[in-house]
Amino acid sequence: MLAVCVDAPGGPEKLLLRSVPRPNPKDGEILIRVHSTALNRADLLQRRGLYPAPQGASEILGLEASGVVADLGPGVKGCWRPGDRVMALLSGGGYAEFVSAPEAHVMLIPSHLSFQQASAIPEAWLTAYQLLHFVGQVKPGDVVVVHAAGSGVGTAAVQLARLAGAIPIVTAGSPEKLRKAEELGAAAGFNYKQEDFSEGILLFTEVKGMACGTKTSELEWVSPGRGADVILDCIAGANWEKNMRSLATDGRWVLYGALGGCPVNGDLLGKLLAKRGQLLSSLLRSCSLQYKAELVKAFTEKALPHFSPDLLPVLRPVIDSVFAVERIAEAHSHMEANRNTGKIVIDFPDFQSLKSVNLDA
Template identity: 40%
Template sequence: MRAVTFTGKGGPEVVAVREVEDPAPARGEVLVRVRAAALNRADLLQRRGLYPPPRGTRDDIPGLELAGEVVRCGDGVTAWKPGDRVMAIAAGEAQAELAVVHERMLLPVPEGLSWEEAGAIPEAFLTSHDALFTLGGLRPGWPVLIHAAGSGIATAAIQLVKAAGAVALGTSRSPEKLERAGALGLAHGIRVGREEPRFADEVKRLTGGRGAPLVLDFVGASYLPENLAALAPGGRIVCIGTMGGVKGTLDLGLLLRSRATVVGTVLRPRPLEEKIRATQEFARDGLPLLRAGRVRPVLDRALPLDGAREAHEAMERNDSFGKLVLTA
């Protein structure tokens, strides 16, 4: 099969499409003919040697999510059959023509969605659903602060917040991205500066001085002081990414006074059963919203596998809104 591969550790120049050996499903696994697989920032980190995949997963084939058709089922699989349209998160190796997925990690692709749209769903929606509800305890009416409003996960989170009857506040350096996020349900957009990001005062103003009970943070260290200052008493910061660095300064006095909780999360290295649970919880809550059209994947552009290097370059420039998807 053809697959996106890394010929070494480095920049986009190490991205190449090559022929590799076909995978085969073991007991309880399903072989999927991949039609679309989205790019994530974790793929960029893996390319640079900064985010190795879990043991047993190749480090030279990226890809954390996919959509496609079931080709063959391993022994013991009863939930799926050849020809079924499915999508899933993966530990890696999804940016290829074939991929193997545990049967309980698969989700049905809702009717009416293209392969490109389906390929943009799993990582963004499972991550945001898990962060908002399982880790964040989201409740109707809450104002929720969501950073990097144009990212794939953020565009999913904004819609899930609105669907839950809560209020999405979002930040971005780009006024254009904030405007586009408004069409997804972002109630208030806050533009932040590159050198000295400031948003806590505006969050407090928008929330009548109380602050946000929940913050979804994709930026990391550089936003930590403002996140804490923007938090409501007893609130929670869920850290999902570290685009702005991994080491920050935490005011423990403010943390104690605000009775705040800081939670870190990542799906990829979790035990299989935890990922299955996150998948099934999204199937329960999120699939009905997708089927009803109340939430939708946001696709920046779709490129063929041979455009993988171009997709890496676009993500590094941070000029995309929503998901970059590769079609196989």
């Protein structure tokens, strides 16, 4: 089969489409013929040599994919059949013609969704669901801050917070990304390049949302300037002082990335202790197979039905752009420039017609 490979760490020009052995599904695994995959920040880090695949996982990039069931490994227990339309959470291997995934990490694609839409769901939406429910323990009425609201995880987290009865407020670096977040259900949004989001968050909770266009009833319980109950943070060091100021007493600060660097100066622990705050962290990729299976099960039961127009509120994956696999380097450059709002999807053609090529953008 053909797959996108990285022979040496570096920029997008290091991506190469070439022939590699086709995986054989192991015990309890499903082999998927990939139609689409989607980009994640972890792919960029792995390409640069900064985020190696977990032990035993495929070295090929790609943490999610959609396609059809091609084969079943021994021990598969479900009623899967060749040709079933599926999407899967992966530890690697999604940038390829075929990929194997544990049965418990595979989900049927809702009938009205395309392969492109489905490929935008597993990694981003399961990450957001995990951060909110498994780690952040979100409750109805909680104020939830979502940083990087234009990202795949961000656009998912806003919708899932609303589904949970929480009140999402967001930060982003452009008016366009803030408008999209508000369309998806954000109660307020702040441009971190132009304003201090911590002041906005405290003001929002003080004035009961009226200045931000939110119904008074949503925040009647909020005491003046109490801050956010949950913060979903993929920025880290660059935002720590404003996050600390934004955090409510007994709040949960969930760290899942470090786009703004890791160093932290000042009395972080003392201030966190004074607020009785919880600093939590998670990296989904390195979690156990059993943990991921439980996450997929919970998401399938609680959230996946809402991707149907028959059940309100309706959830929808946000797709920024679609690239053919031959343009994978261009897609990586697009993400590195932070130009995307939502997911960047990669389409796979009939690989029989392709030859090994250099994918330098």
